[in-house]
Amino acid sequence: MSKVIDWFNARFPAREMMREHMTEYYAPKNFNILYYTGSLLLLMIALQLLSGFFLMAHYVPTSQDAYNSVQGIMYDTKWGWLVRYMHVDGVSLIFILLYLHMGRGLLYGSYRNPRELLWVIGYLIYVLMMGEAFFGYILPFGNLSYWAGQVITSIIHAVPIIGPGLTTLARGGPGVGTATLERFLALHTVLWFLILAACIGLHILALHKVGSNNPDGIEIKDRKGADGTPLDGIPFHPYYTVKDIFGVGVFLTLFAAIIFYAPTMHGVFLERTTFFRANPMVSLPDVTPPWYLAPYYAMLRAVPNKYEGIVLMALAVVLPFFMPWLDRCKVRSSRYRPVYRFMILLMAVTFFTLAYVGEQPPLPKYFLIERLGAAIYIGFYLLLPIISRFEPTRPVPERVRS
Amino acid sequence: MRKTLPRAALGPLFALATAAHAAVMKPPVAPPSVPFTKATVIAGAQFFADHCSACHAVSNLRYKRMGADLGLTKAMIKKSFMKPGGANYLKGMRPAMTQAQAKKWLGLPPPNLSHMARALGPRFLYTYLTSFYWDPKRPSGWNNHVFPNVAMPYILAPWGGIYTKNGKLLVPGRESPAVFDRHVADVVAFLRYASDPSVFERRAIGRYVIGAFVLLSILAYLLKKDYWRDVHDKEADSHSQKSATIKPARKG
Numbered sequence: 001m002s003k004v005i006d007w008f009n010a011r012f013p014a015r016e017m018m019r020e021h022m023t024e025y026y027a028p029k030n031f032n033i034l035y036y037t038g039s040l041l042l043l044m045i046a047l048q049l050l051s052g053f054f055l056m057a058h059y060v061p062t063s064q065d066a067y068n069s070v071q072g073i074m075y076d077t078k079w080g081w082l083v084r085y086m087h088v089d090g091v092s093l094i095f096i097l098l099y100l101h102m103g104r105g106l107l108y109g110s111y112r113n114p115r116e117l118l119w120v121i122g123y124l125i126y127v128l129m130m131g132e133a134f135f136g137y138i139l140p141f142g143n144l145s146y147w148a149g150q151v152i153t154s155i156i157h158a159v160p161i162i163g164p165g166l167t168t169l170a171r172g173g174p175g176v177g178t179a180t181l182e183r184f185l186a187l188h189t190v191l192w193f194l195i196l197a198a199c200i201g202l203h204i205l206a207l208h209k210v211g212s213n214n215p216d217g218i219e220i221k222d223r224k225g226a227d228g229t230p231l232d233g234i235p236f237h238p239y240y241t242v243k244d245i246f247g248v249g250v251f252l253t254l255f256a257a258i259i260f261y262a263p264t265m266h267g268v269f270l271e272r273t274t275f276f277r278a279n280p281m282v283s284l285p286d287v288t289p290p291w292y293l294a295p296y297y298a299m300l301r302a303v304p305n306k307y308e309g310i311v312l313m314a315l316a317v318v319l320p321f322f323m324p325w326l327d328r329c330k331v332r333s334s335r336y337r338p339v340y341r342f343m344i345l346l347m348a349v350t351f352f353t354l355a356y357v358g359e360q361p362p363l364p365k366y367f368l369i370e371r372l373g374a375a376i377y378i379g380f381y382l383l384l385p386i387i388s389r390f391e392p393t394r395p396v397p398e399r400v401r402s
Numbered sequence: 403m404r405k406t407l408p409r410a411a412l413g414p415l416f417a418l419a420t421a422a423h424a425a426v427m428k429p430p431v432a433p434p435s436v437p438f439t440k441a442t443v444i445a446g447a448q449f450f451a452d453h454c455s456a457c458h459a460v461s462n463l464r465y466k467r468m469g470a471d472l473g474l475t476k477a478m479i480k481k482s483f484m485k486p487g488g489a490n491y492l493k494g495m496r497p498a499m500t501q502a503q504a505k506k507w508l509g510l511p512p513p514n515l516s517h518m519a520r521a522l523g524p525r526f527l528y529t530y531l532t533s534f535y536w537d538p539k540r541p542s543g544w545n546n547h548v549f550p551n552v553a554m555p556y557i558l559a560p561w562g563g564i565y566t567k568n569g570k571l572l573v574p575g576r577e578s579p580a581v582f583d584r585h586v587a588d589v590v591a592f593l594r595y596a597s598d599p600s601v602f603e604r605r606a607i608g609r610y611v612i613g614a615f616v617l618l619s620i621l622a623y624l625l626k627k628d629y630w631r632d633v634h635d636k637e638a639d640s641h642s643q644k645s646a647t648i649k650p651a652r653k654g
Binding site (some may be wrong): 016029069074075076081082234238239242243245246249250252253256257259260261263264265272273275276346 | 462463464467478516517520521522525597599600604605607608611612613615617618619620621622623626627630631633
């Protein structure tokens with residue numbers, strides 16, 4: 001047996017990769033519950049690929065048959081409902097995990113030197129994921145899919161000069177129809193997904209180059225023992241592999257509870273208007289985005305002018321890319337930065353309030369909340385360079401606390 | 403009222419969507435809790451097959467699938483539920499009326515009800531079915547509080563009775579309000595099942611899947627605890643002897 005393994009390792013760096021990324025990759029020993037999100041996200045992407053494969057095997061990308069083919073999966077295909085609910089609810093869970101994962105990065109300063117590129121690639125994955133979710137959202141071709149497709153592609157229309165041409169290119173014609181479904185399916189399952197998967201690979205490679213941050217924001221590589229390994233580090237395998245298996249167990253329990261007992265999550269994970277067939281003659285009273293994109297939609301609505309609204313929304317999406325350079329404080333973790341910690345909490349509350357408001361019909365009573373929310377969101381990034389330079393900090397311990 | 407004319411011309415979906423919206427804003431009848439078991443679904447399916455399927459299709463739900471989900475044999479399905487002529491056991495529930503007839507008699511083809519409970523919610527359907535009133539100005543003689551100028555005539559009137567807009571009982575139905583409400587709830591339960599036929603299968607399997615994952619979690623936790631014992635031991639060491647004599651983290 002060992003001869004076979006040696007033969008294999010002489011021809012493929014399996015042993016080296018195992019060492020580099022698992023058994024000799026040292027991770028801080030003080031990871032908390034937020035550090036389960038990374039491995040859970042990887043698991044969820046794999047599950048989406050699996051369920052997506054089965055969905056695509058039954059899906060027909062034409063405006064005539066798309067809706068019925070999805071209903072065929074729900075009514076006539078053995079285990080079809082399981083596969084579709086896995087895929088649909090999986091999206092919402094991926095975004096919950098993404099928000100926790102990114103929130104953790106903000107809380108513990110995981111975007112700081114030397115992890116700038118890690119943050120930028122990670123945030124790029126989030127932006128790509130929004131696109132991936134949008135393409136997938138159109139495919140079942142319920143009435144919400146149709147109108148969401150119309151509204152979102154019409155945003156491109158606002159681009160100066162080439163806007164109208166780009167909109168036609170995105171739709172494959174003057175309106176959302178069969179050509180749109182065909183190209184969105186190709187993007188959703190091939191090109192966009194492969195780019196996304198490649199970025200996830202780059203994200204993990206970048207992480208293993210610089211090493212994981214931790215809740216204390218201390219560099220464990222700065223303190224090494226006699227054998228040259230970090231004193232506060234433990235090998236990823238077996239310690240974090242067994243820990244992550246436990247996390248997977250708990251997470252899958254929750255996932256199963258949603259799939260089997262509340263698959264539409266009361267119209268939040270799977271909206272009611274998706275159960276009407278797409279109909280260009282019947283406009284919806286209000287087209288609202290899924291909850292995970294609603295904050296941006298609320299900010300779009302905060303400005304009455306279409307172009308200014310789109311600029312604000314684009315700014316909201318782009319600003320977090322610059323987080324590593326906006327933060328000027330010497331201390332990383334918000335554990336030792338009370339002012340920054342308050343800012344992060346305010347940001348989280350604002351973001352999810354905007355998500356709620358973005359799901360509501362456009363009533364005047366939400367207008368003030370939308371504007372205030374947008375101001376806090378943008379203000380956070382614009383004021384951070386000034387505040388972080390002068391904010392008070394608490395003494396940072398030399399070793400991680402456990 | 404004049405404003406509702408183009409709305410009626412735009413077809414039932416728009417009006418339904420708007421009505422659902424209005425219902426969310428101001429529900430006129432407090433909906434009761436709708437019981438949802440195989441028994442209520444079968445009772446509702448029976449009523450639906452006897453009366454509603456004269457006009458309405460549930461085209462996505464095949465008779466065979468219904469039998470399998472509700473525990474009914476082919477003979478029972480054929481006898482009780484396959485009422486319209488030409489109904490095929492392997493195909494979806496079809497109406498007795500053709501689209502052309504429906505258009506001639508009612509002005510609009512009655513909608514396929516496959517996804518209606520998912521689209522509008524069982525609570526809305528219940529409120530809708532109990533909110534009809536006598537309106538001599540309408541061609542059918544019927545109107546609805548949550549779906550103004552509805553095209554559907556109130557076929558439930560013989561059971562539930564005829565009311566005016568203000569809620570005055572004109573002609574009592576053959577059922578008491580309590581019994582009638584339960585019958586409507588049965589029909590709604592059937593529509594809820596029809597819009598989500600995996601529901602009983604899901605509920606039956608769900609507990610075992612969750613049980614299996616709970617078991618996995620417990621075993622994984624015990625494994626994790628065992629593996630992490632030496633991390634915690636080392637920590638205790640480092641607190642007593644300082645960091646100089648820490649054992650290497652990896653063996654070998």
